[in-house]
Amino acid sequence: MNTQTVTQLPIPPHFDSTKVGQVCRVPYQERASQAKVWAELHGIQPAAKDKTRICLMAIDVQNTFCIPEFELFVAGKSGTAAVDDNVRLCEFIYRNLGVITAIAPTMDTHTAMQIFHPVFWINDAGEYPLPAATILTLEDVEKGVWKVNPAVADSIAGGNYQTLQKHALHYVQQLSDAGKYPLTIWPYHSMLGGIGHALVSAFEEAIFFHNLARYSQTRFEIKGDNPLTENYSVLQAEVLAGSDGQPIAKKNTGLIQKLLEFDAVIIAGQAKSHCVAWTIYDLLSEIQAKDPNLAKKVYLLEDCTSPVVVPDVIDCTDQADEAFRRFASAGMHLVKSSDPIDTWPDIQLQ
Incomplete structure (x- = not known):
């Protein structure tokens, strides 16, 4: 008998897509109780029993980037891009609750006195x-x-x-x-301890639900708190050494190693043109140095990420799309959140 659920699951009744663009309190104990019942109802097994191990890395799904009126809202061309992306991302997590082994959210984390403020x-x-x-x-x-x-x-x-x-x-x-x-020079954003730093409430709720339903601890990854360098990618700062040649930051080799141990790595988040693209680029560089065939285990959720677009100022759409084409040509897969995981290329759920 397979230990992983292949068929997509229904969306739990607590999820309200109309509130994804809002900041709300997550009722943890209530969701924990519901997650246990949901797992029993749908035969969802603990993640430790997964034979095909899948990690979802969700990059910077935080209020500062994803809630309208916050500091660096990724509006995209539609004006509501990050909110729409996160509706699809939450639904993706719920539908594939039985096959996503681990979720690793990255969190852009800043204080006031940093080189880009x-x-x-x-x-x-x-x-x-x-x-x-x-x-x-x-x-x-x-x-x-x-x-x-x-x-x-x-x-x-x-x-x-x-x-x-x-x-x-x-x-x-x-x-x-x-x-x-x-x-x-960026506006003050993702300020440690502030509401902008927090994960989007609906997304936080979804990953908490996953954590309790699958007994899989959420793997939070903090980035960007070094005052002396930018850190678009969660895997590596923009500059690693100071003027005296001494290190000021280091590559996140631990996370790289963890990601490559999974059978599949799914990537989503904000913004497609910046932190998402930089992270994927660094991951691809590591893969190509180790074994280019490993690129086949990486899946990019194209409909759960959007580029920076500021009307009459900057439009990074073409730049982001070109980056994703390069990633695909290197062997990574561009996929949609609505497509069942077991239909994706180069993946077999056991």
Whole structure:
């Protein structure tokens, strides 16, 4: 007898798709009781019994990116993209509750004084750069158009302003040399301890329900709390060493190893053009260095992720789509959340 449920399950009655764009309290004890009954009703076995082990990595499904009116809402071209993505993502989790072995949500995690936030920088007029409208180029920092704010040195560098300024120049130089995007000044977002940092309520509810129904501890992954570097990808910071060659961050080798131990890795989240694409790129780089055939075990939920689009300012749709085409050409699979997992290529549920 198969230990994994192949047929898609119904959506539990507590799920309300009209509330996915809202911040709500999850009634944990009630959902825990319901999850136990639901598992018994549908013959859902503990994840430890899975023969085909599947991990869903959900990238930055947080209020700051996914709830309208929050700091960096991913509206996409429709204006409601992240909300629509998360309706499909929650439904995907519930329908495939019996085959998803583990869920690993990443959480963008920031404090105020970080290299990509306005307070970190200052010009000769004493002004901070405008968030979302300022790109700091290597030339800007070399010419002193923008300098490190001396007031942050005490908190970030033990009061050593010259060391911090030297790091800032080194940092933008590293981005330029590596052909990466120049440093973007972002609005304060995903602030640790704040409501924007929290997972989307409906998604949190879905993964909590999964946790209790399948006895599978949710594998939270924190990223982005290093004040000296950006961290779009959960697998690796943008810059790993300081101006003195000493490490300021390290590759998330533990997570990479865990992901590649699964028979299949499913990836969704926000934003397709930024943190999702960067994470997949880093995962693919590791795969190609180890065994290119491993790319076949990665599945990208195309309808559960959207690019950054700000009307009349920036549209990353083409850039995101091109990245996903490259991932597919390397062997990864582009799939829809509505398609049963057992119909996906290169996967066999046992």
